[in-house]
Amino acid sequence: MRYTQLFIPTLREVPAEAEAISHKLLLKAGYIRQLASGLYIFLPLSWRVLNRISKILNEEMYAINAQEITMPILHPAEIWQITGRWYDIKEEMFRLKDRTGRDMCLGMTHEEIMTWLASKEIRSYRELPQIWYQIQTKLRDEARPKSGILRTREFIMKDSYSFDIDEEGLEKSYNLHAKAYHKIFTRCGLKFYKVESDPGMMGGACAHEFMAPSPAGEDEIVICEKCDYIANIEIARSISPSVNHPSWELEEVFTPQKRTVKEVSEFLSINPVHFIKSLLLITSEGYVLALLRGDQDLHEKKMSKIIGQFRIAQKDDVLSHFNVEAGFIGPLGYKGKIIADISLKEGVYIAGANKLNYHIKGVNPSIHFAAQWHDIHIAKDGDMCPHCSNKLKIEKAIEIGNIFKLGTKYSIPLNALFLDKKGVERPMIMGSYGIGLARVAAAAVEQNHDEDGIIWTKTIAPFDIEILPLNMNDKQTIELATALHDNLSEIYNSITDKNMDVLLDDRHVRPGVKFKDADLIGIPLQIIIGERSLKNNIIEVKRRRTKEIFKIPLKHLEAEIVKIYYDTE
RNA sequence: CGGGGCGUGGCGCAGUCUGGUAGCGCACACGGUUCGGGACCGUGGAGCCGGAGGUUCAAAUCCUCUCGCCCCGACCA
Numbered sequence: 001m002r003y004t005q006l007f008i009p010t011l012r013e014v015p016a017e018a019e020a021i022s023h024k025l026l027l028k029a030g031y032i033r034q035l036a037s038g039l040y041i042f043l044p045l046s047w048r049v050l051n052r053i054s055k056i057l058n059e060e061m062y063a064i065n066a067q068e069i070t071m072p073i074l075h076p077a078e079i080w081q082i083t084g085r086w087y088d089i090k091e092e093m094f095r096l097k098d099r100t101g102r103d104m105c106l107g108m109t110h111e112e113i114m115t116w117l118a119s120k121e122i123r124s125y126r127e128l129p130q131i132w133y134q135i136q137t138k139l140r141d142e143a144r145p146k147s148g149i150l151r152t153r154e155f156i157m158k159d160s161y162s163f164d165i166d167e168e169g170l171e172k173s174y175n176l177h178a179k180a181y182h183k184i185f186t187r188c189g190l191k192f193y194k195v196e197s198d199p200g201m202m203g204g205a206c207a208h209e210f211m212a213p214s215p216a217g218e219d220e221i222v223i224c225e226k227c228d229y230i231a232n233i234e235i236a237r238s239i240s241p242s243v244n245h246p247s248w249e250l251e252e253v254f255t256p257q258k259r260t261v262k263e264v265s266e267f268l269s270i271n272p273v274h275f276i277k278s279l280l281l282i283t284s285e286g287y288v289l290a291l292l293r294g295d296q297d298l299h300e301k302k303m304s305k306i307i308g309q310f311r312i313a314q315k316d317d318v319l320s321h322f323n324v325e326a327g328f329i330g331p332l333g334y335k336g337k338i339i340a341d342i343s344l345k346e347g348v349y350i351a352g353a354n355k356l357n358y359h360i361k362g363v364n365p366s367i368h369f370a371a372q373w374h375d376i377h378i379a380k381d382g383d384m385c386p387h388c389s390n391k392l393k394i395e396k397a398i399e400i401g402n403i404f405k406l407g408t409k410y411s412i413p414l415n416a417l418f419l420d421k422k423g424v425e426r427p428m429i430m431g432s433y434g435i436g437l438a439r440v441a442a443a444a445v446e447q448n449h450d451e452d453g454i455i456w457t458k459t460i461a462p463f464d465i466e467i468l469p470l471n472m473n474d475k476q477t478i479e480l481a482t483a484l485h486d487n488l489s490e491i492y493n494s495i496t497d498k499n500m501d502v503l504l505d506d507r508h509v510r511p512g513v514k515f516k517d518a519d520l521i522g523i524p525l526q527i528i529i530g531e532r533s534l535k536n537n538i539i540e541v542k543r544r545r546t547k548e549i550f551k552i553p554l555k556h557l558e559a560e561i562v563k564i565y566y567d568t569e
Numbered sequence: 570c571g572g573g574g575c576g577u578g579g580c581g582c583a584g585u586c587u588g589g590u591a592g593c594g595c596a597c598a599c600g601g602u603u604c605g606g607g608a609c610c611g612u613g614g615a616g617c618c619g620g621a622g623g624u625u626c627a628a629a630u631c632c633u634c635u636c637g638c639c640c641c642g643a644c645c646a
Contacts, residue, residue, distance in 0.1 A: 010607095011581095011596090012580075012596075013582095014581085015580065016575080016580090017638060017640095034638090037637080085646075091644095092646080111646085140646085143570080143644050143645070144641095144643090144644080144645090146639085146640080199646095404646095471605090473604085510604055512604090513606085513607050513608095514605095514607095515606045530605055531605085
């Protein structure tokens with residue numbers, strides 16, 4: 001393909017709105033353009049990348065006997081009403097009416113529709129298991145689209161759905177997907193982790209996310225440095241580092257106007273780990289006093305799994321419930337429900353005295369109050385692994401894929417039933433599995449770039465090789481470049497399972513421009529044809545990632561280039 | 570939804586505080602010189618200053634409303 005026949009609008013200066021590296025580079029290198037907030041146009045280069053990712057997805061889905069289909073994006077409301085998600089999901093769903101006034105929505109995911117299909121068509125255990133998937137557009141009215149194509153309102157997703165006769169079958173389908181996902185992301189050249197995650201509103205018992213570590217990521221994952229414990233911070237458990245406890249006797253301490261743990265700890269010159277942080281929570285059933293160690297923060301998701309929906313009490317709520325100003329409340333003498341973090345079970349602490357301007361020293365949780373013990377804190381750097389007690393670290397990551405065990409959450413309401421061997425009607429056991437294509441591409445850019453631009457992995461690069469004829473007025477240069485382009489394009493590339501995709505930069509521009517643009521758009525191998533080296537009967541081959549340059553004699557050019565291509569990382 | 574920032578040729582910005590009728594760099598077009606890391610010289614085209622209303626002899630500039638975009642947070646099936 002010739003550069004002059006492709007639309008590659010590279011920029012010298014990046015539009016001011018771009019912040020994330022992948023956003024900046026994809027704009028600058030002419031891969032994407034923004035239409036509106038969270039809506040992006042994929043230009044020829046990025047579309048080629050997405051197609052290569054699709055090809056990998058198709059191959060790996062095929063390998064686990066998944067069947068590609070495609071479903072409408074426009075859905076009738078009734079199906080979503082049956083499962084209740086029409087009501088549970090709020091502004092995030094795009095809704096509209098058709099000309100007859102019928103309620104419709106745009107698909108943000110396809111559990112309902114896939115299950116509907118299964119319910120209509122599958123009757124017998126003999127027809128199961130099935131895995132159906134599609135690569136198709138999803139629409140979500142995101143509260144805050146951000147970071148270029150990392151979080152958009154419209155995005156292309158590979159979503160698959162498994163239907164099994166029992167839990168064992170689901171386990172099998174789930175593991176098949178986990179393995180396929182490993183292969184897919186490995187082939188795409190990504191660094192990634194598979195982490196335990198929160199099933200959220202998808203429901204179901206078990207879920208994992210595939211996370212590509214990157215500072216641009218929105219998620220945080222907790223990783224054990226020793227064992228294989230890895231989890232999303234949304235559900236991660238951790239052990240707070242233990243401390244030596246002083247042998248304080250129970251004693252009131254005057255702490256005038258010192259309310260927060262930070263203020264009191266500075267005032268008394270005592271480390272926050274020796275404090276009990278008391279938070280009053282309000283649920284539909286009444287008040288709950290949550291207790292954390294002074295160095296911890298409340299994990300609201302963990303808490304709401306224990307007590308359901310709640311909000312943190314305001315100052316006047318605290319005053320009316322405790323008769324003490326906020327900042328001085330504590331568990332001592334408290335008659336209501338107390339939920340305390342497990343790390344408080346041992347030791348002696350300072351807590352609010354339930355008396356204005358006083359705290360109380362020497363509180364021993366096992367003696368002085370009764371609580372339910374739970375892990376309700378947010379894991380943080382330096383905490384210990386819940387499995388092996390070694391150090392945990394926290395990393396930011398991009399969620400590039402997820403897998404959910406759904407069970408019967410959708411099959412029961414939508415009547416996706418089958419007859420088992422004994423003729424008994426049973427609900428199908430389902431799983432659902434997603435991969436965001438643009439996120440894979442963006443994560444690849446986030447993880448593979450340098451100051452000059454993008455560095456694509458061979459498997460998903462828009463082209464395999466770019467030829468840079470430096471002097472477009474030199475006959476020998478042009479002839480050689482053209483011949484190379486044509487010959488290389490005839491050669492089979494086993495990495496992409498098709499012929500080499502070769503980009504020939506045939507623009508009449510100065511060499512510097514070609515070098516800059518080639519580095520920017522990031523094709524793995526550059527072939528530089530300049531008069532200077534032609535005089536010595538050589539050309540240069542440059543690896544984009546390492547910037548190594550190989551000087552190749554004109555004889556057997558194609559074979560040498562192909563060899564370097566295969567040896568390129 | 571809460572907090573912050575920004576809207577001026579295609580892109581990056583100055584001008585706004587202190588009103589006087591729009592400028593710089595890049596890009597673009599043409600001519601010439603150049604040609605191994607985003608060339609140089611010359612000429613030229615291109616902006617009703619996000620929109621609406623108001624104040625004023627006069628508004629990019631002041632006031633009110635509104636729309637859009639970005640960032641932080643909440644949310645995220």
